[in-house]
Amino acid sequence: MIQMQPNEQRAFTPLRIGPLTLRNRFIKSATNEGSAKGGTASKRLVQFHEAIAAGGVGMTTVAYCAVAPDGRTFVDQITLDRAQVPHLRVLTEAVHRHNAAASAQITHGGCFTFVPPQDTPRPLSASGGFNKVGIMSGQWRRQAMTSADMERIAGEFVRGAQLAREAGFDAVEIHMGHGYLLSQFLSPLYNRRRDAYGGDVRGRARYPVQVLERVLEAVGKDMAVVCKISVTEGTRGGNSAEDGAEIARLLEAAGAHLLVLSAGLNIESITTMFGSSFPKENRTQVGNPIVALAMLIQQFTEPKNVQFHELYQLENSRKARAATRMPLAYLGGVKSLANVGQLMAEGFDAITLGRVLIHQADFVDALASGRIQTSGCTSCNRCVAMMYTPGGTSCVLGTPGDAVLNATPAAS
Numbered sequence: 001m002i003q004m005q006p007n008e009q010r011a012f013t014p015l016r017i018g019p020l021t022l023r024n025r026f027i028k029s030a031t032n033e034g035s036a037k038g039g040t041a042s043k044r045l046v047q048f049h050e051a052i053a054a055g056g057v058g059m060t061t062v063a064y065c066a067v068a069p070d071g072r073t074f075v076d077q078i079t080l081d082r083a084q085v086p087h088l089r090v091l092t093e094a095v096h097r098h099n100a101a102a103s104a105q106i107t108h109g110g111c112f113t114f115v116p117p118q119d120t121p122r123p124l125s126a127s128g129g130f131n132k133v134g135i136m137s138g139q140w141r142r143q144a145m146t147s148a149d150m151e152r153i154a155g156e157f158v159r160g161a162q163l164a165r166e167a168g169f170d171a172v173e174i175h176m177g178h179g180y181l182l183s184q185f186l187s188p189l190y191n192r193r194r195d196a197y198g199g200d201v202r203g204r205a206r207y208p209v210q211v212l213e214r215v216l217e218a219v220g221k222d223m224a225v226v227c228k229i230s231v232t233e234g235t236r237g238g239n240s241a242e243d244g245a246e247i248a249r250l251l252e253a254a255g256a257h258l259l260v261l262s263a264g265l266n267i268e269s270i271t272t273m274f275g276s277s278f279p280k281e282n283r284t285q286v287g288n289p290i291v292a293l294a295m296l297i298q299q300f301t302e303p304k305n306v307q308f309h310e311l312y313q314l315e316n317s318r319k320a321r322a323a324t325r326m327p328l329a330y331l332g333g334v335k336s337l338a339n340v341g342q343l344m345a346e347g348f349d350a351i352t353l354g355r356v357l358i359h360q361a362d363f364v365d366a367l368a369s370g371r372i373q374t375s376g377c378t379s380c381n382r383c384v385a386m387m388y389t390p391g392g393t394s395c396v397l398g399t400p401g402d403a404v405l406n407a408t409p410a411a412s
């Protein structure tokens, strides 16, 4: 390892999160790999995460594992059922061979879905009414969850976490951000309930907190239980950074082992999530006309020409840092060793990385050895459209994923 400033060096020291100790403080953020055709984890998904584990991270996160078929946003996403366990076990064993940990992002899309509902007439959400994503999915209305729905889906999160444990994962990341079901409960834009699960932030957080408590009770002694939240929704009428700090405080009180601090909502504020606008090329790159339409609409509704800058969520995330004492993982625009040092100096406990690891799987080792100081990722966002290509998510500056491996089940 090269000579580093003490703060930079700290990022390479172990971190304890609940029952799990990570070898260092770098975590691969969930980035839909487009590598689960028909819902089955593929050999290419294993290859992708193995390369990232071999490249030095403390933990890699497998994106979007739906806790039920109705919880998928697209058909080609993993559903955590018993049939997936052998495939996911191949992945966790590959990650463990390189002494990294594996986390499964467990989630339910609620009304943010392109999959027709199976158990209910309309997609479920915190409240009923017009469903914005219905412009693309054709499912124009959403349905308010009853207490029976809430009980059933909380049970699905528990079962999903238990299956993840069986598949050898070291952690689960409950997705409470970006506009998926639990985020729909947290958001005043989606949650208009008049019962104990609506109203102020505390009321809106009640159901996500209950889901966390159930998952902690079921697996929290064996696995780290992480929550991913949007610290700000970045749109008028949505949660502000002050609301985000309060949500972080409530999750800390409920016993979450680590929070990953993301931002934005898929429909209303994708630019907040990525810190910059999406290029027009992304639309032509996707084969799926519904997704291409979604991208076109987004181009009209999102702020124009937002320019990327490093650590673009720092100001909002500082509020969550000031409100809590628990382990927090910063996310958004980390590009360099200097960024890492700054985040450690500001009191964040871990560094979450998305695009830089899609660009270069061994980014962490390259920083440690002094081979690079800064990522070559240009933050162009073109990898986002790559998730719909036959080879799966990859950097446009590198080699595309292997389409054959991407269509081959991991355990075959």
Ligand SMILES: Cc1cc2nc3c(=O)[nH]c(=O)nc-3n(C[C@H](O)[C@H](O)[C@H](O)COP(=O)(O)O)c2cc1C
Pocket: 029, 030, 031, 032, 033, 063, 064, 105, 175, 178, 228, 262, 273, 274, 331, 332, 333, 334, 352, 353, 354, 355, 356, 383, 384, 385, 387, 393
């Ligand atoms: C191709 C791609 C796919 C993504 N898919 C997911 C996802 O499935 N779940 C999720 O929580 N975030 C997803 N994200 C968002 C990232 O986790 C992260 O919030 C974002 O890339 C900003 O971090 P960065 O600046 O380190 O890239 C995705 C990002 C990219 C680039």
Ligand code: SF4
Pocket: 355, 356, 358, 359, 376, 377, 378, 379, 380, 381, 382, 383, 384, 394, 395, 396, 397
């Ligand atoms: S396509 Fe490559 S360079 Fe562009 S944002 Fe994605 S990883 Fe970075």
